[in-house]
Amino acid sequence: MKLRKVTAASAAVLALAVAATACGSSKSDGGSSGGGNKIKIGIKYDQPGIGLKEPNGSFSGFDVDVATYVAGKLGYKPSQIEWVETKSADRENALARGDVKFIAASYSITDERKQKVDFAGPYLLAHQDLLVKANSTISKGTDLNGRNLCSVTGSTSAQNVQKKIAPKANLKENSGYSECIASLQSGAVDAVTTDDSILAGYAAQDKYKGQFKLAGLKLSNENYGIGVKKGDSATLKKINDALASMVSDGTWKTDVEKNFGPANYKYEPAPKIGVIVK
Ligand code: GLU
Numbered sequence: 001m002k003l004r005k006v007t008a009a010s011a012a013v014l015a016l017a018v019a020a021t022a023c024g025s026s027k028s029d030g031g032s033s034g035g036g037n038k039i040k041i042g043i044k045y046d047q048p049g050i051g052l053k054e055p056n057g058s059f060s061g062f063d064v065d066v067a068t069y070v071a072g073k074l075g076y077k078p079s080q081i082e083w084v085e086t087k088s089a090d091r092e093n094a095l096a097r098g099d100v101k102f103i104a105a106s107y108s109i110t111d112e113r114k115q116k117v118d119f120a121g122p123y124l125l126a127h128q129d130l131l132v133k134a135n136s137t138i139s140k141g142t143d144l145n146g147r148n149l150c151s152v153t154g155s156t157s158a159q160n161v162q163k164k165i166a167p168k169a170n171l172k173e174n175s176g177y178s179e180c181i182a183s184l185q186s187g188a189v190d191a192v193t194t195d196d197s198i199l200a201g202y203a204a205q206d207k208y209k210g211q212f213k214l215a216g217l218k219l220s221n222e223n224y225g226i227g228v229k230k231g232d233s234a235t236l237k238k239i240n241d242a243l244a245s246m247v248s249d250g251t252w253k254t255d256v257e258k259n260f261g262p263a264n265y266k267y268e269p270a271p272k273i274g275v276i277v278k
Pocket of ligand 1: 105106107108152154156195222
């Protein structure tokens with residue numbers, strides 16, 4: 001009798017522990033994998049053509065399309081996706097905290113970031129460039145030394161400027177590129193620097209048409225990957241498989257054309273999974 005009581009008590013403790021674990025994991029991994037209710041996905045909210053929250057509350061852009069396709073392969077319908085804004089400087093932390101299951105947010109694969117997160121992909125190759133006023137004489141990276149330049153905290157773009165492109169530029173950092181574009185328009189800065197894929201999208205917006213130009217410099221290789229929590233190898237593998245099938249079934253091509261065609265962005269061919277262009 002005594003023994004049975006102990007067993008019942010430990011069973012209750014065990015049940016509680018299991019419940020607590022289940023509860024904790026559903027909260028901390030951005031959603032269960034497959035068939036679950038919702039999946040949380042990190043994107044940018046202010047990058048036209050890549051990740052944009054439209055005034056009506058809907059979302060558009062290549063990253064949104066890639067993420068939607070990948071989520072489909074993980075077993076989630078578009079209606080089960082909960083979009084979360086992950087700004088450049090927040091991405092590693094958002095994954096570590098489990099705020100989102102994965103991130104598709106113009107997120108370049110770098111050795112430094114790989115210490116903290118794992119990357120599926122790459123699924124797009126972009127290059128760092130400059131956006132300047134249409135009448136600007138800035139035409140190469142070194143022209144930026146001594147000039148006012150804007151980029152985003154936590155981006156490879158800001159790092160590259162300081163380390164190699166123009167260490168003597170007066171770099172102003174914001175939390176998003178849309179603030180930089182406003183500074184360029186007002187004349188507070190002489191150039192905005194980040195990936196050409198992002199800059200082309202801004203330049204093509206109706207409200208900026210004719211005002212800006214891209215310098216057309218390939219200042220770096222930015223291999224866009226999908227970030228997952230470090231060690232989540234099951235999700236990583238499923239995402240890599242999804243990206244490979246997105247290319248082979250033609251969806252990749254349709255989606256790059258749909259999102260980058262209007263901005264006249266000359267995108268690179270689809271990268272091979274696991275092959276990083278240095
Ligand atoms: N792709 C670069 C990066 O991951 C720049 C764009 C961004 O800030 O998202 O840092």
